[in-house]
Amino acid sequence: MKVKWLKFLVIAVVFILTVTLSIGCKTAVTTETTAAAAVAETTATQETDTSKASDETNPASSKFNDQELVVSGSTTLLEVANAWAEDFMAKFGGSITVNGGGSGVGITSLIDGTTDLANASRPMKDSEKQGAASKGIDLKEYIVLWDGIAVIVSKNVNVNEFTFDQLSKIYKGEITNWKDVGGADAEIIAAARDSSSGTYEYFLESIVRLGNKESQDEYSDKCLFLQTNADIVAQIGGNENIIGYVGLGYLKAAGDTVNAVKIKKDSSSSAVSPSVETVKDRSYPISRELYVYADGNKMTELAQAYLDFILSADGQQIGIDVGFVPVK
Amino acid sequence: MASSKSKFAKFKSFLITRFVFVNGIISIIILGLILALLLYNSVRFFASYPIQNFFGGVRWIPTHDKFGFVPLLVGSILTTFAAILIAVPLGVGSAIYIGELAPRYLRETLKPIIEVLATIPSVVIGFIGIKVFAPLIKNIFNLGIGLTALTGAVMLAFMSLPTIVSISEDAINAVPNTFRYASMALGATKWETTYKVVVPTASSGIVAAVMLGLGRIVGETMAVLMLTGNSPRIVFSFLQPVRTITATIAAEMGETAQGGLHYSALFAIGLVLFLITFLINFVGDRFTGRVKNIR
Amino acid sequence: MKAAISKSMRKKYVTEKFFYFLLLFITMIVVAFVLGIIIYLIVKGSGAINWEFLSQKPRGGMKAGGIFPAIIGTIYLIIGTITISLPIGIFSAIYLNEYAARNKFTRIIRLSIVNMAGVPSVVFGLFGLAFFVLLLKFGKSILAGSLTLAFLILPVIITATEEALKAVPSTYRQASMALGASKWQTIIKIILPQALPGIVTGAVLGIGRAAGETAPIMFTVAAFSQPNLPHSIFSQVMALPYHLYALATQVTNPPEDKQWGTALVLLMIVLFFAIIGTSIRTRARLRKKE
Numbered sequence: 001m002k003v004k005w006l007k008f009l010v011i012a013v014v015f016i017l018t019v020t021l022s023i024g025c026k027t028a029v030t031t032e033t034t035a036a037a038a039v040a041e042t043t044a045t046q047e048t049d050t051s052k053a054s055d056e057t058n059p060a061s062s063k064f065n066d067q068e069l070v071v072s073g074s075t076t077l078l079e080v081a082n083a084w085a086e087d088f089m090a091k092f093g094g095s096i097t098v099n100g101g102g103s104g105v106g107i108t109s110l111i112d113g114t115t116d117l118a119n120a121s122r123p124m125k126d127s128e129k130q131g132a133a134s135k136g137i138d139l140k141e142y143i144v145l146w147d148g149i150a151v152i153v154s155k156n157v158n159v160n161e162f163t164f165d166q167l168s169k170i171y172k173g174e175i176t177n178w179k180d181v182g183g184a185d186a187e188i189i190a191a192a193r194d195s196s197s198g199t200y201e202y203f204l205e206s207i208v209r210l211g212n213k214e215s216q217d218e219y220s221d222k223c224l225f226l227q228t229n230a231d232i233v234a235q236i237g238g239n240e241n242i243i244g245y246v247g248l249g250y251l252k253a254a255g256d257t258v259n260a261v262k263i264k265k266d267s268s269s270s271a272v273s274p275s276v277e278t279v280k281d282r283s284y285p286i287s288r289e290l291y292v293y294a295d296g297n298k299m300t301e302l303a304q305a306y307l308d309f310i311l312s313a314d315g316q317q318i319g320i321d322v323g324f325v326p327v328k
Numbered sequence: 329m330a331s332s333k334s335k336f337a338k339f340k341s342f343l344i345t346r347f348v349f350v351n352g353i354i355s356i357i358i359l360g361l362i363l364a365l366l367l368y369n370s371v372r373f374f375a376s377y378p379i380q381n382f383f384g385g386v387r388w389i390p391t392h393d394k395f396g397f398v399p400l401l402v403g404s405i406l407t408t409f410a411a412i413l414i415a416v417p418l419g420v421g422s423a424i425y426i427g428e429l430a431p432r433y434l435r436e437t438l439k440p441i442i443e444v445l446a447t448i449p450s451v452v453i454g455f456i457g458i459k460v461f462a463p464l465i466k467n468i469f470n471l472g473i474g475l476t477a478l479t480g481a482v483m484l485a486f487m488s489l490p491t492i493v494s495i496s497e498d499a500i501n502a503v504p505n506t507f508r509y510a511s512m513a514l515g516a517t518k519w520e521t522t523y524k525v526v527v528p529t530a531s532s533g534i535v536a537a538v539m540l541g542l543g544r545i546v547g548e549t550m551a552v553l554m555l556t557g558n559s560p561r562i563v564f565s566f567l568q569p570v571r572t573i574t575a576t577i578a579a580e581m582g583e584t585a586q587g588g589l590h591y592s593a594l595f596a597i598g599l600v601l602f603l604i605t606f607l608i609n610f611v612g613d614r615f616t617g618r619v620k621n622i623r
Numbered sequence: 624m625k626a627a628i629s630k631s632m633r634k635k636y637v638t639e640k641f642f643y644f645l646l647l648f649i650t651m652i653v654v655a656f657v658l659g660i661i662i663y664l665i666v667k668g669s670g671a672i673n674w675e676f677l678s679q680k681p682r683g684g685m686k687a688g689g690i691f692p693a694i695i696g697t698i699y700l701i702i703g704t705i706t707i708s709l710p711i712g713i714f715s716a717i718y719l720n721e722y723a724a725r726n727k728f729t730r731i732i733r734l735s736i737v738n739m740a741g742v743p744s745v746v747f748g749l750f751g752l753a754f755f756v757l758l759l760k761f762g763k764s765i766l767a768g769s770l771t772l773a774f775l776i777l778p779v780i781i782t783a784t785e786e787a788l789k790a791v792p793s794t795y796r797q798a799s800m801a802l803g804a805s806k807w808q809t810i811i812k813i814i815l816p817q818a819l820p821g822i823v824t825g826a827v828l829g830i831g832r833a834a835g836e837t838a839p840i841m842f843t844v845a846a847f848s849q850p851n852l853p854h855s856i857f858s859q860v861m862a863l864p865y866h867l868y869a870l871a872t873q874v875t876n877p878p879e880d881k882q883w884g885t886a887l888v889l890l891m892i893v894l895f896f897a898i899i900g901t902s903i904r905t906r907a908r909l910r911k912k913e
Contacts, residue, residue, distance in 0.1 A: 066854070068854055068858065070763075070859065075873060078847065078873065079684050079874065079875065082684050082685070082847070082848045083684050085848065086682065086683075086684075086848075086850070089850070089851070095849070095851040095854065095858075096849070097846045097848070097849040097858075097859045098846065098847050098848040098849070099763075099846055099847050099848075099859075100847045100869070100873055112757065113762075114756070114762050114763055187472060189472040189473055194558065194579055194580075200391075201391065204391075218387075218389060218392070221387065221399070221559060221560060221561030221562075222559065222561060223559060224473065224475065224557050224558065224559055224569055225557075225558045225559055225560070225571070226557075226558065227553075227558075227579060227872050227873070228872055228873045229875065230872065230873050230874050230875040230876070231872045231873070233875050233876065234872075234875075234876070235473060235475070237876075238463070239466065239472055239473045239474070240472060241472050242472065242473065250875050253875035253876055254875060254876065255876070257876070322684075337805070340807075341805065341806070341807060344807050345722065347714070348714050348717055348718045348721075348722055349718055349722065351710075351711055351714030351715045351717075351718055352714070352715050352717075352718025352719055352722065352723060352732060353718075353732060354711055354715055354777070355715065355732060355735045355736045355739050355777065355778070355781070356731065356732055356735045358739065358774050358777070359735045359738060359739050359742075361750070361754060362742065362746065362747075362750045365749075365750060365753045365754060366746075366749070366750075369753070417649065418649055418652060418653055419653075421645070421646050421649035421650065422646070422649055422650040422653050424646055425646035425647055425649065425650045426650060429643060429646060429647075430650075438650060438654060440901065441654050441657055441658065442653055442654065442657060443901075444657055444661075444894070444897065445653075445656075445657045447831055447832075447835070447893055447894060447897040448660065448661075448835075448890060448893070448894075449834075449835025449836065449837070449864055449889060449890070449893055450835075450836075450837065451835070451837040451864045451865075451867050451868050451889075452660075452664070452835070452867065452886050452889060452890055453660075454868075454871070455867055455868075455871050455882070455886050456660055456663070456664070456886075458871055458872075459882075460663070486653075486656055489653055493653070517635055517636075517639055518639070519635075519638065519639040519642055519643070520635075523642075540741075543741050546743070547741070547742070547743025547744065547745070547746070548743070549743065549744060549745040549837075549838040550837045550838055550864075550868065554868070554871065554872065574743060574745045574838075577745050577746075577748075577749060578745050578748070578838055578841065581748065581749065581752060581841070581842050594749070595749065595753070598745075598746055598749045601743060601745075601746060602742065602743075602746050605741055605742065605743055605746075606738055606741070606742075608741075609737065609738055609741035610738070613734075613737055
């Protein structure tokens with residue numbers, strides 16, 4: 001009887017060892033035989049340009065191989081940050097961890113020292129700057145991309161343009177039916193981002209409160225508060241009569257699952273649809289800078305190289321590919 | 329020589345006893361640490377935020393330092409109530425069938441199948457909920473969006489079933505066969521025996537099962553975070569989006585600076601959640617204790 | 624008179640049949656739900672699963688490639704969790720069964736184990752964040768995540784181990800002691816080997832639970848994206864449950880098959896441990912009856 005159990009244990013141990021060993025081998029293979037890996041990667045890749053990346057891997061990869069970098073924050077920047085990290089690691093090596101959580105989370109983590117770089121879709125608040133200063137952080141701010149906030153609606157909604165005032169009333173719960181803004185007779189479901197999001201704050205200040213600093217207006221508590229841009233796209237694409245807002249980058253990814261509407265500041269100005277061009281020439285009225293924050297006292301070689309990379313032509317091109325607008 | 333050896337052995341056994349003791353009380357230590365951290369941060373929260381504004385507040389807007397607990401409580405109560413309404417008939421019904429009526433071979437297959445449900449991760453249940461049940465609920469009730477209290481509640485109900493079925497069935501099994509023979513000898517049918525003798529005898533165990541299922545429902549996080557739409561407002565309809573206590577913690581946990589008001593507010597609602605589940609489980613355990621006495 | 628009796632008997636018979644059918648129907652709903660979820664996941668997810676999916680890093684903003692780092696991350700967490708909680712759990716059970724006196728203090732310990740099992744997993748997450756990540760300054764790391772999960776599954780391991788220890792006949796203890804073995808020698812050489820199946824069951828069931836939890840790891844270890852292997856126990860890793868959550872809510876329109884594939888892999892890992900655990904337990908119980 002005892003023998004039987006020993007047998008089971010031996011099998012279990014062998015199984016675990018095999019798994020661990022195969023992992024070990026895998027690492028060895030990926031780090032040592034780069035040429036073979038490069039070939040394998042190229043054949044396995046269909047749409048991304050890893051082939052180009054792998055060619056450049058060999059000389060530079062050793063430099064950052066032992067270094068780690070943690071990037072956290074804005075979910076608006078999440079996908080582009082992920083793309084940056086992917087491309088950077090393919091070209092220069094290093095190990096980059098990307099976390100979401102929201103602009104608030106990123107900035108908090110930077111202040112607490114649990115992240116190296118903070119992505120933010122809004123500038124830091126004064127209170128946050130004080131917090132950072134009190135912890136001895138030498139704050140560095142980088143404007144990495146421009147972004148427009150696109151207002152999107154479900155495919156069945158036949159409203160093509162909104163004024164700031166209409167949007168404000170919809171989100172404050174004062175307009176609740178599509179027929180009041182020129183649509184069919186149906187209830188409006190307003191989807192907002194949750195409160196850790198920089199997009200939430202930006203939209204609150206510039207649209208719901210119409211840029212009035214004194215205003216105490218709030219989102220109606222009837223709004224859906226969704227965790228991410230992706231969630232908003234998914235819900236608007238999958239349902240009817242919903243309105244929501246997402247970063248411009250998500251408009252491209254959403255494809256034709258949602259309708260983007262034109263925006264005008266007031267009834268006298270002309271309506272502009274969100275696009276890279278209109279954000280670039282600043283004619284689209286809801287646009288903003290996107291930031292990365294760093295602690296100058298703890299800036300590693302890898303962090304500096306990553307920042308240089310995202311501000312380089314290559315990095316900015318990745319931003320354009322995802323759907324944002326370059327800084328320059 | 330011999331005495332020093334025995335001294336050493338004594339010392340060794342003393343060390344071992346201490347070591348084992350420390351391990352033995354680890355659960356008290358951890359539970360104490362959890363409670364201490366929750367209490368510490370809650371006290372700090374209430375020091376700067378009036379307690380009546382917390383328990384009486386009707387709006388939860390962390391960015392503007394409004395921490396009204398009522399919408400979250402209503403959200404949790406609403407989903408829990410709907411879930412338990414679905415779970416009790418399903419759970420107790422199947423427990424009676426499996427424990428009392430099903431033939432032996434069926435029982436040996438059914439029980440493990442239901443227990444498998446307990447092992448499915450809640451994020452998988454939430455995922456299935458988003459992909460399958462939310463559209464279903466939306467179409468059935470002709471809603472704008474499928475993320476409602478009911479959607480979360482249906483999934484929660486199923487997640488609590490393994491607990492409810494398993495413990496209820498144990499309680500039904502614990503009813504001595506002599507009770508059944510006596511009832512049948514008096515001319516009662518099998519069904520009459522079941523609902524007039526067996527179920528009442530096992531009732532305290534069934535109550536315990538429901539309480540422990542309730543504990544599971546109240547504490548469940550991922551499925552409600554993904555399925556209930558997260559609007560922190562006070563509604564009294566199952567077909568509206570709500571936000572529960574657990575979802576609020578999960579969604580906002582890493583949001584503000586350590587020591588900030590929002591951070592400590594989340595510990596305050598964590599403390600309330602901890603106390604609620606503690607109470608529910610305590611009551612549940614009291615009832616299971618009585619089941620053991622029947623045996 | 625006779626007719627009246629048979630009529631009432633008939634009515635009873637019909638009611639009985641009706642309730643039998645109703646209860647069977649209810650049970651079938653529950654069973655259908657369970658099997659439905661598993662079968663649906665297999666049908667939708669098996670198309671995505673191939674060697675590339677299991678062995679490649681995610682690429683193209685998680686829209687291509689595989690889930691290798693998430694699988695590895697989950698394995699690291701499982702190893703970390705079990706290394707911490709198994710010894711603590713076993714010694715805790717040994718204390719309760721072999722050393723503790725039957726007094727109020729022991730009852731408090733037992734009560735706290737039961738209540739620990741009832742603490743919502745999100746509260747463990749809160750605890751892990753406040754204690755391991757921030758107070759002890761482990762940061763978001765494998766160490767912090769493993770510790771949080773370890774304490775989450777501790778009650779499972781303690782309960783299973785204690786049950787197994789109880790089942791060892793006390794004659795074994797007496798015989799061993801009579802031969803001059805010390806208490807500790809008896810425990811290590813006689814009782815633990817006998818209790819091994821029960822301990823393995825607890826460990827395996829605990830692993831299954833730990834592998835599937837999301838809320839406790841969300842703020843203590845899980846990364847949205849970290850395709851490389853961790854450098855140390857202070858690194859963040861991706862993990863399957865969190866990766867599924869991220870795919871379902873944080874990535875814009877990821878391919879459906881990647882999501883279902885991830886869900887299926889997670890389910891399979893968890894079910895694998897659950898089935899092993901329960902089959903060991905069933906076999907041990909059957910043997911005890913013999």
